[in-house]
Amino acid sequence: MSPPTDCLSPIGERLIKRGLKNVLGSLRPEFYAPPLTRDPAVYSGNPFQVEIGIVYGGDLPPDQTVEVLRFANRVPLLYQAGGCALTQAVGDVDWRRYGLEQRGGQGLPFGPAIILVHVCSTKVPYTSEAKEAVATTDEIMTELGLALKEGGRRLKTHLTKKVHRAKTKEKFEIVQLILPRIAEKSAKIVNKKIPALDATITKIMGVVWIDEQIAYDKKLKRHSVTINIHNFTSAGKKLNLHLLLPRGMEAKSIEPKPAEVRDDGKITWELKRIDSVTRASISFLLDGLDEAEYDESDLYVSGINPGLVIGAEPLPGDWELNYAEFEGEEGAVPEPAEEEGEIDYDETEESLEDD
Numbered sequence: 001m002s003p004p005t006d007c008l009s010p011i012g013e014r015l016i017k018r019g020l021k022n023v024l025g026s027l028r029p030e031f032y033a034p035p036l037t038r039d040p041a042v043y044s045g046n047p048f049q050v051e052i053g054i055v056y057g058g059d060l061p062p063d064q065t066v067e068v069l070r071f072a073n074r075v076p077l078l079y080q081a082g083g084c085a086l087t088q089a090v091g092d093v094d095w096r097r098y099g100l101e102q103r104g105g106q107g108l109p110f111g112p113a114i115i116l117v118h119v120c121s122t123k124v125p126y127t128s129e130a131k132e133a134v135a136t137t138d139e140i141m142t143e144l145g146l147a148l149k150e151g152g153r154r155l156k157t158h159l160t161k162k163v164h165r166a167k168t169k170e171k172f173e174i175v176q177l178i179l180p181r182i183a184e185k186s187a188k189i190v191n192k193k194i195p196a197l198d199a200t201i202t203k204i205m206g207v208v209w210i211d212e213q214i215a216y217d218k219k220l221k222r223h224s225v226t227i228n229i230h231n232f233t234s235a236g237k238k239l240n241l242h243l244l245l246p247r248g249m250e251a252k253s254i255e256p257k258p259a260e261v262r263d264d265g266k267i268t269w270e271l272k273r274i275d276s277v278t279r280a281s282i283s284f285l286l287d288g289l290d291e292a293e294y295d296e297s298d299l300y301v302s303g304i305n306p307g308l309v310i311g312a313e314p315l316p317g318d319w320e321l322n323y324a325e326f327e328g329e330e331g332a333v334p335e336p337a338e339e340e341g342e343i344d345y346d347e348t349e350e351s352l353e354d355d
Contacts, residue, residue: 069117
């Protein structure tokens, strides 16, 4: 029979994020990865639980090894970092996959990041009576590895989204700067009116852009979140949008009504159709949180080619959907009422008239 696990005292995802922001706020990190608390496990008959948190960017030094904050039963470990299983677990992960530099794929990585690692247990396996470092055990190392890899994937998601947004924004700016000038000069040469360029810009961009605005009411301690889905493609699009809220948070006043709301913080909307050059919006409220506790939504998409989407990641395979997803755009047989033919902008654009 497994030992009881309700005797453990983890820090908790909410307190980890709040603590990191309070301590590291002066460094202005650009990203706080959602902290991760693993389910309890057992080693040698003793229950234990591991937690991790990752901070990235801002004024953290990019040319030094990452700093590892080690905790055992909520107590910081300040000495013997080199002989500690928590440090070893960080070095055993290949951080090159997740956007950090690492020589040979082993050892502490380099980059502007701080990694918090916490293990709690009824009997922490310290290396000595001084309780300065945690000893290596297979079960604890396995759980730490799984937690750190999941945190690394969340960091990689942020970095990928950041690069995609930067490239798309640059493309937007170039197109919006050059095309109006070309249209103006061309219209002057042929003595015509300057044509509308929305349709042309949309055909050039060819993406579904997802962004969000988060407003905070300090008096009510309320976050108001609005997620906008812009269809900058030449055809109508349908997709499923998935939101993963941190553990313990509950969304209220959700509009439009989601297709599914789970107890573990997973929310799904089925967006039937977003016409070309239009947008759809989703909004909800989060009550009782400090302002720093929610600054970015964890968004995923399915039912659409993920290469078209900027601002959300493909739905992970372990999401375990229990509803019928939309069929992929490629190879799917469209229903007559849902046919998504490409708009003929040559017919819809305003005709040019002689002055």
